[in-house]
Structure formats: C-alpha cells, structure tokens
C-alpha cells in the first residue's frame with residue numbers, strides 16, 4: 001500500500017491516542033468537515049470550475065458529493081440555506097453523453113434526483129453539462145456550464161462499520 005492510500009487511514013487512527021473528547025470529535029471527520037451518516041462533507045470557500053472542484057476534493061481523498069438519497073439531499077439543502085447565497089457543484093455531469101447523467105465517483109447513473117422544474121435544460125443550447133445546487137431555487141438542482149466557477153461540496157465516505165467497536 002503506498003503512502004497516499006495510507007494517509008487517510010492514519011488520519012482516522014491517530015486520534016485514538018488522544019483524549020476521549022478529541023477522539024469523539026475527530027474519529028469521524030477532519031476539522032472543518034461536517035459529519036452526516038456515513039460521510040464527511042466539506043464546503044469550499046473558494047470557487048472552481050467543475051473539473052478543478054473535483055481535483056480539489058481528490059486532494060482530500062474525497063470526491064464531489066454523490067447525493068444518494070432524499071435524506072442526504074435535504075441535509076445538504078438545510079445546511080446551505082443557513083449559509084450565504086451561492087451555487088455549489090455536486091458530482092453529477094453529462095459531459096460524455098448528452099442527457100446521460102452520471103456521478104464522478106462511481107460513473108454510475110443517478111438513482112436520486114432533485115432537478116428544479118424544467119432542468120436539466122442546457123439553457124438556450126448552451127453546454128450545461130455539470131450539476132449544481134442552485135440557490136435561487138432553494139438548492140434544487142440545475143445544470144450549468146462546467147467552466148463556471150462556483151463552490152464545491154466534497155464528500156468522503158467513511159469506512160463501513162463502527163471504528164470504536166473495531167478498535168476498542
């Protein structure tokens with residue numbers, strides 16, 4: 001196993017030598033990441049093109065968010081509604097085959113969607129091949145030009161099972 005793959009495991013393991021409180025805080029998600037169910041999420045302060053947003057997430061061993069369920073979707077929407085108005089990339093796109101939307105982490109078609117009415121529309125024939133949470137519609141989904149620079153939502157799926165149980 002190379003060091004790059006080992007780092008995320010070390011980051012999950014190191015906290016166990018620290019205090020109980022800190023352990024509870026860190027064993028799931030890194031600082032500034034938000035925990036929800038089996039994943040950690042990071043909302044970027046900087047704005048990126050879709051491709052650069054995915055690269056940004058990969059630097060933390062994550063991907064642009066893959067929204068699997070209505071629960072996860074409403075968690076994100078509720079969270080974003082408390083922040084400043086802005087648009088956010090999610091990991092879905094149809095860059096390869098127009099109209100076939102897949103996720104960057106799995107390359108699989110979407111199983112859950114929350115498109116705004118009339119979306120995705122590749123507006124006025126523009127190439128809008130990348131998925132985003134669109135603040136004017138309370139973070140329902142839209143398709144936008146992949147070169148637009150907006151914020152990224154990264155998702156890091158935690159390993160299955162309860163680490164505390166396994167270790168202790």
Ligand SMILES: [Ca+2]
Nearest residue numbers: 066067068072
């Ligand atoms: Ca997810």
Ligand SMILES: [Ca+2]
Nearest residue numbers: 121122123143
């Ligand atoms: Ca659109």
